[in-house]
Amino acid sequence: MHEFDWSSIPGALPFLWDGMKISLLITAQAVLIGIVWGTLLAMMRLSSIKPLSWFAAGYVNFFRAIPLVMVLLWFFLIVPRFIETLLDFPPGSDLRLSSAMMGFALFESAYYSEIIRAGIQSVPKGQISAASALGMTYGQSMRLVVLPQAFRNMVPLLLTQAIILFQDTSLVYVSALADFFGAAYKVGDRDGRLVELLLFAGAVYFVICFSASQIVKRLQKKYHPA
C-alpha cells in the first residue's frame, strides 16, 4: 500500500499559485479573444457574401477537426520562429506563453463561433425585420438588437465552454510551460511525490470547475426559468 506524504505541498504553494495564475491568464484571454473573433467568424459565416462565409466555414471546420494538443505543439514549435523573425525579437526569447495563448485563442474561436452562430440564429427573423423597418442599418440591427439577445441566450453555453477551456489549459504542458498542472507535475517530479501532487491538482481542478458549473446552473435558472 502506497503511503501518502503530503508534506511537500505546503512549501510548494506559492509556485503552484504562480502556475494557477498562468492557467487563469490563458483561460481569460482565450475566452476574450475567442468571443470577439468567434463573433466575427459567426457573422461572416452567416453573411450573404460567399467568400466570407466560405472562409469562416473553412476556419471552423479545420480547427474543429484537429486535436488541441496538436495546435499547441505547432504554435510551440513553429510560431515562435515566425515571431522572432517577423517582430525582430532576439532568438531564444521566451515566447512560449504568448504562442500558447495565441494557439488557444485561435482554436477556441472556432468553438465559440459555433455557439455564437447558434445564438444569432435563435433570435427570431422578425426582430431583424423590425429593426430594418425602423431604418436601422444591418450593422445597427446586429449590434443593438440581434447580438444582445443572442448573447443573453448564450451566456450559460459560453461559460460552460470557458470551464472546458480552463481544463484544457493543462495541455500546455507540451510546451513545458509551468501552468498549474505543469507546476504540480514539476514539484511532484522533484520531490518524488508525483501521485500526491497530481491528486492534489486534480482536486483543485475539480473544486474550481464544479463550483463554476454550479454557478452557471444558477444563472441559467435565473435568466431562463422553466
Add this chain to the structure above:
Amino acid sequence: MIKIANVSKQYGDFKVLTECSTTVSKGEVIVVCGPSGSGKSTLIKCVNGLEPFQSGEIVVNGISVGDRKTNLSKLRAQVGMVFQNFELFPHMSITENLVIAQTKVLKRSKDEAMDKGMKLLDRVGLRAQAAKYPGQLSGGQQQRVAIARALAMDPICMLFDEPTSALDPEMVNEVLDVMTELAREGMTMMCVTHEMGFAKSVANRVIFMDQGRIVEDDSKDAFFANPRSERAQQFLAKILQH
C-alpha cells in the same frame, strides 16, 4: 405617396405576386384583404423593401424602392411598419424600445426622443407601463407600443401587416381604436387585415388579392355592396358570416 406598378415576385417557379399595380394618395387608408397565401403581406413588405421583387416598380414619396442606388435604411426610417407579432425588442424596456431608433437612426437627442416617446405612450394609453419590458405586457398593449414606436419616427405613411391577427379577441379593439384614430388624423395607411368592420368604418379603398394578383381595387362602398369577382364574393360571404 405610394405607387406600385406591375410588381411581380417569385420564389423559383412559384409566383408570389403577379403584375400588381395600385396607388395610395396622401391621407388615404387602404385595406388589403384576401385569403391566406394570396400575397398581401408580401406586397406591403415590398413597399418598404423588406421583401425584394424581381420586376415592376414601387415609388414611395418619389423614391424608387427597387432602385439599387436607393438608401433603403433611409427610406424605411420614414415608413412606419407594424407587424403581426409586434416584434418589440424584448431585451429593452418599453421606453428604450421607443427611443432607440429615434436616437440611433434619426440622431435625435436623448431628451427629445424621451419626450416624443412619452407623448406617444400617453396617446396609446400606456404611459404607466413605460418602465416595463415587452414580456410583461399583454399582446394588445405590446401592439399599441409597437404602433407608438413606429409613430415616434414621424413616418410619412404607415404599413400594418395583420396587426390584430395574433391577438386574443378581447384585445383586438384596443388596437383597432388606435388605428382608427390615426386614420382620422389623416395618416396615410396601408393595412393588411381581416377586420372588415375596420375596413367598413375607416378605409377609403379596399384591395382584394387572390393568388398573388390584385383582383379588386375599389372604393369600400363599391367593394362591400357588390364585389365584382366571384372570389371576392366567396371571401366576403365567408368572413362576414361570423
